[in-house]
Amino acid sequence: MVDFITGPMVWISCLFFLVGTIYQVYSIRKLTRKVQKADKKKVVPEKTDFITKDSLSFKIRMLKYSFVGIHREKIALSILFHMLIIFTPLLVPAHNILLKQSFGFSLLSLPESLIDLTTILVILCFVVFLLRRIFVERVRAISSFSDYAILIIAAAPFVTGFLSCQQFFDPRTIYLIHILTGEIMLIALPLTKLVHMVFFFFGPLISIHKQTFGNGKEILRSEG
């Protein structure tokens, strides 16, 4: 069992993550194109219609009146959290040693003390998001079991990684749990809402809507 978790399972989960994420990007692109085509067919402007289209600069100026302006601090925290959650695992010295052993190359490694700090920040962010989901009424109202589950799935590798690094409890067991939770997270990524890490970059750009950065326009009928 241990050999499977530390051996083939690592490859299976990495492959699943890569193929699954590429498929999700492909599927959302395909879906958006279908939607765009359907919209083009549906809306045929008439001579009496007013066609309004906002310029990019106007959209940027209007951002402060949208959720961007309203939730400035939350968005800043969210960006910090997402940057840390993506880059921290890539810059861990231990991960890079394993990468070097397997593929003969490694990425930039940050000092252990800095990695500890970023990991603690990530874990704190997870705690804030979990508490927000439990105690903020509007977030709780819209949350389902899967929302709590994906938060725990994403947090688990960071918590166990930190415990493993600090040699808490039985280091060997914690190390195995760390690998297993990491693999679960990689497999869950393309299957759950965690895939929003990809959609976040694509959605607002390709979505055709007057308020997004997609090339949206609004047709105002003079009658009816």
Place this chain on the structure above:
Amino acid sequence: MERVVNSKEIKSILDEHKDKMKLMLKVCVRCTFCAETCFLYRSREQNPKYMPSMKIINSIGKLYKKKGKVKFEELEKMREIVFHDCVLCTRCSCPMGINIPEMIALARRVLRSQGIYYSYDKEPHSIATSNTEI
């Protein structure tokens, strides 16, 4: 007498916009950032029922998931959501780019196809007194 829902008709309307609904449900991460872009949410003691995401999940999201096979009572509940809790002012926005007003408009179309709508002339109290309902 219990009113019968024409599920086939609902499904045919939903099928026309299947891709849009699929996209919407796929990209919504339930971040609730859309809440403050709704003036009804802001002006009515921040009641979660006025959140744009909540409105589309409980109306068109439910219709899509059930493939139109819903009970009349469920459609009645949706009527409250899409006609009463939303005025379709189109000011709401979503960080993921979901066109929320379009989804609400689609839900209204489905309900109208079943003869369910708001008679604003006969039910004026519903809008006028909604502040006190909360």
